[in-house]
Amino acid sequence: MARSTQTEELFDVELADLPPDMRWREWMGRVEAVIFASPKPVGRETLARVVGRDCSLDLLMADIRDELRGRPYDLVSVAGGWQHRTKKRFAVAIRTATGLGTSDRKALSQAESLVLLCIGYFQPITRAELGAVFGKEISRDTIGHLGKLGFIAAGPRSPLPGAPYTYVTTPAFLSEFGFETLRDLPDFEKLEDAGLLSKDRLLAGELMPSFSGEEPVEREPDDDLREASVDED
Missing domain, CATH: 1.10.10.10 (Winged helix-like DNA-binding domain superfamily/Winged helix DNA-binding domain)
Incomplete structure (x- = not known):
């Protein structure tokens, strides 16, 4: 030493x-x-x-x-x-x-991708609030999988009754989708005002960030979401 x-x-x-x-x-x-x-x-x-x-x-x-x-x-x-x-x-x-860039990548289902995108726009956001956006309950399994991939983490407690956990995106989310900061996400309100985005389009998967095709030299997964954050509500 x-x-x-x-x-x-x-x-x-x-x-x-x-x-x-x-x-x-x-x-x-x-x-x-x-x-x-x-x-x-x-x-x-x-x-x-x-x-x-x-x-x-x-x-x-x-x-x-x-x-x-x-x-x-x-x-x-x-x-x-x-x-x-x-x-x-x-x-x-x-x-x-x-085979890199196919099965070995952090594959997401369409539903998981949409939930992740929604968290990116509206963070910090609770699981119940996510459910309100999508019109159905978002499962703990979905939240847990996104956490295990390192894309989201538990945010501050919500001021709502019961102080449920909120969720936020991580640097791994930025890295995976090629964003330098969250400011690189398209401005949601401006897209709505311009008629380029609506809740229906979001739920239909028409505003999904796609992989750029750029492969980092290596990637190291972040820590999982702590167990308490998955068991909120």
């Missing part, structure tokens, strides 16, 4: 002795290596640990993306961080060779 700590203390972040061009190239390599090694999107604060104080991560990312322009993968901004993902046009080749 002491040797590891000493090594970290000797890690040169600023690289002040290097010429500017070499320093920039080293920072690019460090950042890309950290992102490549991570199974999840890597945030700005994490990447800032391996570059100098005056380094612009946005400019650095732009240069890395420029270098990857002809490669089959890219750096995408998703779930509040950056992640390596293969480009859409290679999705069929990946599925043909490995």
